[in-house]
Amino acid sequence: MQTNYKIAYDKGWQELKARIPSEVAFRRRVLFDEVKQQFTIRFFHDEYLLDWEQETVRKISDGQDAEIIAAIIILNYLSYSALCPEVSSSWVSLKDIPNGGALFFPAFRKNSIDVLIQSFGKSSSLLLLCGARMGGVSAPMGSVSMVFQALPMIPICVVLWEGDEEVSANATLLYQPSVSDLLHIESLIGLGMHLVDQLKKLADEQPL
Template sequence: MDTNYRIAYNKGWQDVKQKDPVQIAAQMAVTYLPDTQQFIVPFLNQNYLLDLKQETIACQADGKTPEIEAAILLLHYLSFFQSKAEVTNKWVSLKEIPHGGSLFYPAFHKTAIHDLITAFGQQPQLLHKCAPILGGQAATFGDASAIFQVFPKIPLCVIIWEGDEEIAANATLLFDPSITYLLHIESVIGLGGYLAKRLVRLAVPQKASYIQA
């Protein structure tokens, strides 16, 4: 494991253990099992079991350990919240999120947004094939869009606009403003980037099947 990831992972466990697990469960809409000291956390259409005693994280369905980025995001979701923020049902760009969103947006666009454009910009319908695998529900924005309940209290929205000979393809990834109170700005960026990466990864075999057809 990369040293920076290891540091963030270990600190994530420390931060979770400093909070009352019952309060975490109540405020973040997850399940806490006091007898086993475990949390059950829904994340991108899967439930994950976080064991406080063993400091382990595993997918409840198959027992597999999540990618390190996902593991850190799970820990941050349980530990960072500052208030009982509720979803506003509004959408904002990373540029509109306080504490550095506008500063980090160019780098976010260069990676996450650019990759979404590359994967889906010429075939927006692919988004509607990939999104349900991660729990995404089709929305009515752009040429293709989907809303993902990434965590119980954190929805994200991906929108694709198809390109042609005259207009370049485009994409965006939007957040509910309440995320400001639930995750540190670096975790906000990490969450958006992780969702984009998972979608792009799912798009590759779908594109191949289109070409073969």
């Protein structure tokens, strides 16, 4: 692990272990096995096992360690807040989220939204194909849009307006307002970047 990521990973475990596992499981809608001392949590289309004693985060399907960014986000989701916010049906942009959303939005647009436009701006059908492989479900916005269940209480909506010779393509990532009570702003940004990165990888794998 790179040093900064290792620090964040260790801090995530430290914050999680300051809480009561059964309360965390209830509050964040995950499972906790009291005998094995393990959490089970779905992150996008994969399930992960968090071992309380060994302080590991591993993908259930192959037993491999989670990617460090994914592990940090999962730990932050479990430990961040004692609140259990109401789920909303509305959507907001990152720039509308308190505690830094507007401040970080320009960089987020460059590193996430612009990548979406470059990868899918001329092929909304490709987004549907790649999104379905990540468990995305179509939604009625833009040229195409898909909702991804990133974590048990955190959906993300990707909206794409396909471009042509006359109109430039555009895109956005949307969150529910309650997300500010569920993740640090840094982890929220990382969540969006992770989704876009995975979608781009799937797009790059498609035959020309």
